[in-house]
Amino acid sequence: QDVVSKCLKKDRNQRYSTINDLEKDLVHARQEISNPTAWPLLDKTVRRPSARSHRPKLRRRWLVSAAIFVAVAGIVATAGHFLVSHRVASSSQPQINSLAVLPLKPFDARDNSLGLGIADALIRKISQTGRVVVRPTSSVRRYLNDDTDALAAGRQLNADAVLEGSVQRDSDQLRIVVNLMRTVDGFSLWSQQFDMHQADVFTIQDTMAQQIASRLRLQLDNAQQSRLTKDYTSNTRAYDFYSKAIYNLEQRGFGISTKPQMDETIDLFRKAIAEDPNYALAHAELAYAYAWTALFIEPQDSVWGEQAQAEINRAQEIDPQLAETHIARYLMLWSGYGGWQVEAAIRELQVAQQLNPNVGHTELGSLYQHVGLEDFAAREFKRGLEIDPTSDLLKDTIVMMHNIVRDYDNELSDNQKYFPSRGPSVWYLLSKGRLNDVQELIDKSGSKIDWLPQAKGLLFALKKDFVSAEREIPGILSQFPTRDPEYHHATYDVACIYALEGNSKEAVKWLTETAASGFSCYPLFGRDPYLNRIRSASEFVQFMTRMKEQNDKYRRVAEGQK
Structure with missing residues (x-):
């Protein structure tokens, strides 16, 4: 309201004197709109489930809030369009080659997995097009419980654009607010609010992915468009369990001490599959969890390898176009369980990268290094760092790969570059x-x-x-x-x-x-x-x-x- 009032002042000296001044206030207004704590989006009054008499009041509050939001957002969008037109007239829009999708901030910390799950879905959809480098879920997860400003996070991730947002749940209703910005100047490329039933979250994810692709000017063929809007389940309970499992899987570790956490992850994937037995992505990720347990947590127990193979087969049967299935199969093929089948393992990772060009580079680089294809390994590690320049796991892998081939000078050099506190091994x-x-x-x-x-x-x-x-x-x-x-x-x-x-x-x-x-x-x-x-x-x-x-x-x- 303050922005609009200032624009409409009769005295020109009281109006905005420059476009930049107007833009600063619009950006501030946008930030307030997208901040879930700044709006009475959903009624937070504690009430008994049987208190039906409160629902009309809740709905009225929600509708009033939504009307205010739409009015202000419309003004911001109109002014934003003017700003875009003004800028295009003076200079071309910077090329967007990389994107960071931050976890959506939940109103309630118990919904952390939902915020991360939506981000993970968008990351998968957009990265599968192969038209833009998307920072992986592993690199953005740390911002879920971090107060870092979205633009600062985007710059830390060395991304040309960043998507921030919030998610609020009330019973079976969701409100999602998102904003896509250029990191170089904070200019908003697109922002929108979605009010929906929880069952519509998959449709909204498709819409969001399409909008992002449009605003980033990605040129997609029919196959890429299909990947952009591909959904893996329509069951909201299955999706909820899957989101929680992915949140856990991102925190996996090595050794028997990490088994309780992995057991919880596996249980969540199983619950997702119980809700939707044809949830191919859940089968593929469960296969990966089993394979990780077999190789890095409890290698002496053969049952994990057997279960991993069963889930790989099931995921492939339901949906043969999942990169995640091929990554899980690579883990089993290049191991004692699979008889160290190097050629087959290479081909699995190659197929995974055909399906999703942003995945498998750390794995393929490590495999190439082990079998003496050091030039190919260097290429994969270079590409991996282009996709995720903040990945300590990848940097540590690069240092380790120097070590295993007795290239100790480069091991020391990269250790000093990536981990300055480390001394010579x-x-x-x-x-x-x-x-x-x-x-x-x-x-x-x-x-x-x-x-x-x-x-x-x-x-x-x-x-x-x-x-x-x-x-x-x-x-x-x-x-x-x-x-x-x-x-x-x-x-x-x-x-x-x-x-x-x-x-x-x-x-x-x-x-x-x-x-x-x-x-x-x-x-x-x-x-x-x-x-x-x-x-x-x-x-x-x-x-x-x-x-x-x-x-x-x-x-x-x-x-x-x-």
Whole structure:
């Protein structure tokens, strides 16, 4: 009202003197409108469910609030149109190449999963078009309980545009308010309020996705348009359980201590499927949860792998066009459960990226690095950082991938770039021959060193104390079951201990086991100085010949050849 009143002042000196002044007040008005605490959107009076007499009053309040909102929003939109026309006349609109969809802020913290679920749905819909880079759910989740301003969040995420919003639930009614802004100047590209029955949330998500695509000027073909409006369930209870499960899955961890949290996640996915047995996306994400448990939480229990495979098959049967199904299948194929099928795992991730170009880059980069396709790995990691430049998980993976191929100089460099507080790793010190520093580190904080038996075994071998080095081997191998994703790194360290000793027969035996369990990194085997003493041995020469043939085959698969 203040903005309108000032625009209509009879005295021109009391009106806005510049477009910029008008814009500042309009932006402020927009922020007040989109702030769920600034409007009496839904009646918050505590009442007994049987108090039906209050419903007409609630409806009147809601209608009055809605009328006020529409009136003000119309004025803001009209003035906004004038501003857009004015700006277009003077300069072209900046190109939008990346988007951050923030979790919708709930009026009630118990609806956190709903706000994140709607954001997750929009992220999936828009990213599947392949026309704009969309920051993944994992990168925006932290803003759900954070008071960071939307524009500041968009800039932190290095996104050209940001979608903010709020969601309010009252019984089976929802109110959603959204605003799409350019991060460079805070200009609102689109804002809208939706009042709906909860069952209409899927239709509203489609509308929102279409509006975002339109305002970002995405040129979509028929297939991309279809993906934009694709819904995975019409059951609101199933969707509610699924949203809560996704919220939990985003907080998954490693090791048996994280199992209670994963058990809760799995239970929520199961409840979603109980409500809608044909909810393919819930089946696919449940498969991923089972696979994660099988590989990273409880690898000694084979039941998780069996359940993961059953859910993968069910999801694929219902909907063969889900990228999430292929990512879950990749996890199982490139593991002890799937027999370390490298070629099939690569193809699954390639299909996932065809269905959704924004997914699978960390996974594919890690796989390529393990099988010696380091140039392909670098490309995937680069693309992953373009999609999510804030991902500590991806940055940590990049550092780790340098480590596993003994590229310790780049490991140190990227550690200092991404994680300045970290010092040189024990593996870096070993590679530089700083054996006294390693011994001091082990003596001072040995129990805190990851893979301590490996560090001690290699230290003894480099000191030429081979008896003590071999004593560490049982401890190295006992850390990981054969199905554990870390098993092949343990076997490689055992091979290196034997190679430093000059025992080519045992070294090649464990190199062969390493390659057979998913770590067939031909370039590493060719350059690792720990293997130098056995390079002329006939068994090592034959082993390297086999590895070269296998590496060439993997390269053809990565290049898309049959």
